[in-house]
Amino acid sequence: MAVNIIASSDLKINRTLSQGQLRQLKLDEANALYHAQSFSEERPPVFKSLAHEIIALLTLTCGPSLATMNQGAMLIALPHVGKSFGISGSELSWTISAFALSSGTFVLLLASIADNIGRKRMVVVAYVWYALWCLVSGFMKRDIEFDVFRGLQGLSGAAAAPAAVGIIGATYVPGKRKNRAMATFSAGAPIGFIVGIICGGICTQFISWRAFFFFSTILYSVLAILVWYSAPDDPHMHWSEMKENLSKLDYFGALLATSGLVMFVFALTQSGATSKGWAEPYVIALLIVGIVTFAIFMFWESKAKNPLMPLGIWFYPGFALSMFIVACGFMNFLGVLNYYMTLIFQEVRDASAILTTAYLVPQAVCGVLVNVFAALTLHVIPGRILMFIAMTAFTVSALLWALQPIHLIYWAMAFPSICLSVVGADLAYNVANMHTLSAVPPESQSSAAGIFNTVFQLSAAIGIAASTTIVHTAADRSSHTGVQQLYDSYQAAFWFAVGVSGVGTIASGFLKVGTQGRKAADTDEEKVEEATKTTIISSP
Template identity: 25%
Template sequence: MEIDTTPGPSPFDTPRLSTRDRLVLFVLCAAQFMVALDFSVLNVALPVLGPDLGMSQWALQWAVTAFALPSGGFLLLFGRIGDLYGRRRLFLTGLALFGAASVLAAFAWDPASFLAGRALQGIGSAAIVPTGMSLLTTTFAEGPARDRALGISGTLLSLGFTVGMVAGGVMTDVLGWRSTMGMLALFSLIVLPLAPGLLPESRTPERPRLDVPGAVTVTGGLLSVIYALSTAADRGFGHVDVIATSAAGLALLTAFVLVESRTEAPLVSLPMLRRRTVAWGNLGGLVTFSMMSTLVFVLTLYFEQTLNLSAFRTGLVFGVAGVLSAIAGAYAPKVIGRFGARRTLVGSLAGQGVLTGALLGLNTDVWSVWLATAAISLACVCHLGAIISYGLTVTSGVPDTEQGLATGLVTSTQQVGITVGIPLLGVLATTSSDLLTGLHTVVAVETTIVLTAAVLVALGLRKRRADADAAVSATARVEALDAR
């Protein structure tokens, strides 16, 4: 079954959720928000954290990489384990591990203990994200109810990243860097007691054997690729570690495809990857995440190094974007209901591309901050629309038995997108003759990529629709001949 991307009912036909549904949504979205916070809350604390723990500049890179490696590497594996052995069980396990790891990181006494806490946070995140999304899509039926739930979830995911940047700066200045990790532990303590009594258990009715060769190759491949991209940002793409792990990652992912094509119960269904909605939807998700994460990174450098804004004022700029994104998230399900997921995804990508291009007008004048604030805020609104519509495009029409796989693909795309953008494009800004020139280069490249992706997604999903129409016409002709 493929997703129906035709316009839906009136945008005012938003369903009312029961009290229990609201509580379930609160638990699931709070967990997703907590993970989104972890992506950004520590960034502004690193300059303070390093000297306090005696970490070198290279070791500080591992404060980010130690979380990103397991968080992205184990997503598909944990999504499938949840499908087979219980999503609720794995979700609760991930929450408990994430909370304990946050306590360890908050009370870390040396670099090794802190990095161990970050790595365990990443493992907990890899369990929380795909199972939480699967529980959401299996709890709320496909249609307006799921659209609304995904809209709220996507809004909080985007808002969590932005809030983390603002909160991280304030908390580090007032309470110290350890408070950022303590806040994450507090979130888990709030969510964990509520979850067992609210969340239903769900798993596939069959109990096939876990695809161990597939799990080993895809997890190893993702770990290698994410390590290579994360390390390239610090050491460059020509470093021997980057070359070796890139080659290993590509070899393992190639082996994974071969294994999956010959396994009776594969970890990833290759026919699912051939679904146009899955392939083109994930392309849209990869582009919107990778380009926006890079843009935020480069603009942060521009605000603080070219316009000489403080970290707090820089956070406020992105706070405006976060507020507008939250407001847009409340209306996103209505927009999707009116225009369909495909049109919303294409339109959102096009809007993000055009608004990114507007940043070519930035210069060294301090008043440029107003142009930047307006453009990045509206671009974030479009970015949020792309997040919600691509997640809906990929997961709609997928049987409940494969929701863990579909949402694992969605969240893997998010993680890889966040990881890949800065090493690939951020280096253009940091290695240019001056930061403003580098910013303009990044903006030009991003605009081209996002607008190209919008065209490709539109054509790819339109072709699927044309194929479906042709199939219907062929069936009608056959029926007409039979009638004769």
């Protein structure tokens, strides 16, 4: 039996070879490509100098910083926002959820648009969009309008992060330099958080919580200009070509996904706000319709010509399981831990905004250190081990809050919990992000990053919605009154976080993700698979 080989490398081969000759040729080509291209430590040629590379990388890193900076500031300001608008409970939770929900539901569509009009263009538009709606939000006097504009801000988070990570993923080849670039990018989340809590604390304490939005307007207007001049250029594309590409996008799929997820999260949130809870007819109706609508979306995606979420991405090795684990972790981290510990500091322990800022600073500092650790070890320690460590840290962090007495000093349990939470967040983010980029081809990386950010943001929205319901129910069942009743209800949310992250910890034991950016493959077979991506066609 002879075979024809069609190789996907630069050297095209189309000839009849014996099995032995074919295997040797494949191995030789794999070795050449593997060492000459895949693991080069040279600076990408699109950057004129090291300074140019650093500026571009830092401005792109502000993509994931956008959401966490916003969240950090709003968490610090949350009690003051509630007093300003006269709201609490589930109504107050929408000031956080609106941003996360719009980010999660629109990220797939905006990631697809980025792939079709240019990722750099999308990052610039996202930064300008965010600056605009931050400016408008700062002047709102009613909570409903404020929440709407918070949702519009969230669209920028949906657009910026996947487009930015797509630029980095397509610019760098696998290796230590890419690991460092991605760790820098991932550090944007904790750095954004620390900037958010510091700026939010200072603005809330000494000026007004609204001042943070004006600061964000100035910052991201400047960043938009820097991205335009420093980030790698998009491929040249005529407006007519862009228009044609945009016309092919799956807008009906986007409508199904958005409406289904919004109804689902709204039902979860409102179940804790109404007097009847889950017995309220419209709550049950919205929950059922939301689930059914999302199921229709999944069916539509399997048949669509240009699907918004290509279902094939979920079948790449380890991708689906890593997304499930990340969802468990960030439902804990963003949906419970960060939200309720801020309320405990200010509402239960009567800390000022600036003191709460000081309490949370160690979380961001540890986050930067964890990202440095990840940059140095992703090519040495298998991802499955790092993910297991991350999920264990999440679980222990939530457990410390669930068991913590109401007036225990900060250093005894709150401080280690804060540090452990970010060990979980940043290790999980790094492993999942690097695996996403290595598992899919470059042309699909923004779509894959869009799925990752959808999971990331929706887990926060669903976590807040579910925990709000749990807190409301626990408060009704508590035998205490006043501050102790409030604290009991918050601890119930932390027990929910323990359960969710515990499931993720168990699941991480089944994850098969190895090291990222190694200099040598484990076997010759891996070299063939990764470097040649060869298709072999048998001939009679």
